[in-house]
Amino acid sequence: MATTSVTAHITATTSIIPAVSAYDIYLNDQGRSPYTVKAFLSDLRLMASFFPSEQPLGTLTTADLNKYFEWMQHDRGVPCSPKTLARRITTTKSFFRWLSKNGILISDPAEKVIQHSVMSPLPTILTDEDIPAILLAADRYRRKKKPDARPYTLLQLLLATGIKKSECLGIHLNHIDASGPEGPVVFIKYASPVNRYKERKLSLPEDWFPIYEEYVSQYSPSDRLFPWSPRRLEYLLEDIGNDAGLNKHLSFDMCRWTYALNEYRRGIENDTIRQNLGVSKIQWRELNMKLRQLAGQS
Secondary structure, three states: OOHHHHOOOOOOOOEHHHHHHHHHHHHHHOOOOHHHHHHHHHHHHHHHHHOOOOOEHHHOOHHHHHHHHHHHHHHOOOOOOHHHHHHHHHHHHHHHHHHHHOOOOOOOOOOOOOOOOOOOOOOOOOOOOHHHHHHHHHHHHHHOOOOOOHHHHHHHHHHHHOOOHHHHHOOEHHHEEOOOOOOOEEEEOOOOHHHHHHOEEEEOOOOHHHHHHHHHHHHOOOOEOOOOOHHHHHHHHHHHHHHOOOOOOOOHHHHHHHHHHHHHHOOOOHHHHHHHHOOOHHHHHHHHHHHHHHHHHO
């Protein structure tokens, strides 16, 4: 659906809630994840609750929005962490920028609202001692009375590529190429055009393929590489971590950060790491800062 048709009934005299409903349609048409849409709508409905229900969009000013954020932080009576505040400001800016770009508002009242950047805590990573321990624990599943190559296939893939959970779940069998001219690779693809910049080709270790073939012979997946729920795969990682005696929670995110840090330590160019992770240059700023801090701790 074209943006113009979504906003056709929205004008500067429209109140906030109908405009939020139109923005909901727009976000879904853009292929945004359900989690992103849900968070954005929750933030915008909170904003709408602060202003009179019939207040026209065109009467909102930067001062009004600043009062809203002051209320949220100090007078609402509900804790608002710096990270939540930063997200809500980002949501508000995105919403009003969309209204302005589509000619609904002559000027953008959120443009001059100050963005509060927040550095999230440093991630927990796997140490050089942890990695052999979890690989050994995953390998033991292959040696059981009922062999299971799935834990090792998943774990080694994550450590070798640093892909996110959603990307792992999106891999189809035809995204894996064992006979490429540059060696075995996996293609990370996205259904939505909005995320095309994240698509990439990642190298795979040669020794992953025998395990992968073992796994395929056991489970016979027909389409997706891992045809299970996200929670089921999270449980697999948790079981591996517990079996290895880790004193931390083995997760997709931990494997991703460990991959990134190992590449950074190896001296791989920053832009190559960024592209392999599928993050934008803006996202890379914080990520790179954390990698420097993590490398300094080791």
